[in-house]
Amino acid sequence: MDDDTPDAEPGSAAGNGDQPTDNDAQAVGDDGQAVGEDESARGDDGQAVGEETTAEPTGAAADTATAAGEADTTDAARESTAGETAVPDDVRKYERFTKMDGAQYDRVNEFLRDRTYITAREWAIARLCADFRTETGVEMTKIGENLPELVPFMTDTYSPQAVNQARSSFEDKVTQAGATFLYGAMSGFFTADELDDVMYEVTEIAKFLLEVEGVDLAVADELNAEERISSVMRDVRQQSAELRSEEVECPNCGHTHTPDSSE
Incomplete structure (x- = not known):
């Protein structure tokens, strides 16, 4: 063996395999944590000393926080329940216009404009005024406040005054349309067959609106109603002819006579 092999430096780990001594750049403690580590010294519980922590409430503070959270939940539930119960039961159960779910006001209004004198607003509110009539009058406030809930194609609430105005407009138009039709029937402009055709057409429109309302x-009921209406209109025509002193045709035998004739 050569004597030229240099001796290991005192305190070096290469000398005899012992643990590093204090001469190293960083000494290691018994628990493996580097002594003098600058980042964060750790305590017995593993929490870094100086590291900010959020203290969990305990005792009375914890009870107070829990109670506050439950109160918030209760308040939210109460508000939700109040919003649901704000709609009256009779409004919630109203099903007149359910067949028109998804219908747009403009489309409904266009349909009515082409076939009647009334608007969609007047039609809907007139129907509601009839259904929500009480012994003391019409519940116009309830109708106006819940209008979007009651009629699918109505999107805005109405004041009681607006409800009353729409109902009044509907009644005025029915009177005007009735006067127009009755004059046409009484004036002699239509023959009996032509008048029947007119009655058939307007009856079909009226029945359609009723079906839409539910x-x-x-x-059998439709045929019976049509026959009764036709019978009434034939009587109207005959009576109006007598007023004009014209010859009329007997609906039973077909014989024509003047109102003054006893034959």
């Missing part, structure tokens, strides 16, 4: 019309 009225189920049996076929």
Whole structure:
């Protein structure tokens, strides 16, 4: 063996395999944590000393926080329940216009404008005024405040004054349309057959609106109603002819006579 091999430096780990001594750049403690580590010294519980922590409430503070959270939840639930119960039961159960879910006001209004004198607003509110009539009058406030809930194609609430105005407008137009029709029937402008054709057409429109409102019309009831209306209109025509002193045709035998004739 050569004697030229240099001796290990005192305190070096290469000398005899012992643990590093204090001469190293950083000494290691018994628990493996570097002594003198600048980042964060750790305490017995593993929490870095000086590291900010958020203290959990305990005792009375914890009870108070829990109670506050429950109160917030209760308040939110109460507000939600109040919002649901704000709609009256009779409004919630109203099903007149359910067949028109998803319908747009403009489309409904256009349909009515082409076939009647009334608007969609007047039609809907007139129907509601009839359904929400009480012994003391019409519940116009309830109708106006819950209008979007009651009629699918109505999107805004109405004041009681606006409800009353729409109902009044509907009544005025029905009177005007009735006067127009009755004059046409009484004036002699239409023959009996032509008048029947007019009655058939307007009856079909009226029945359609009733069906949209949720009225189920049996076929027998429809035919019976049409016959009764036709009978009334024939009587109107005959009576009006007598007023004009014209010859009329007997609906039973077909014989024509003047109102003054006893034959």
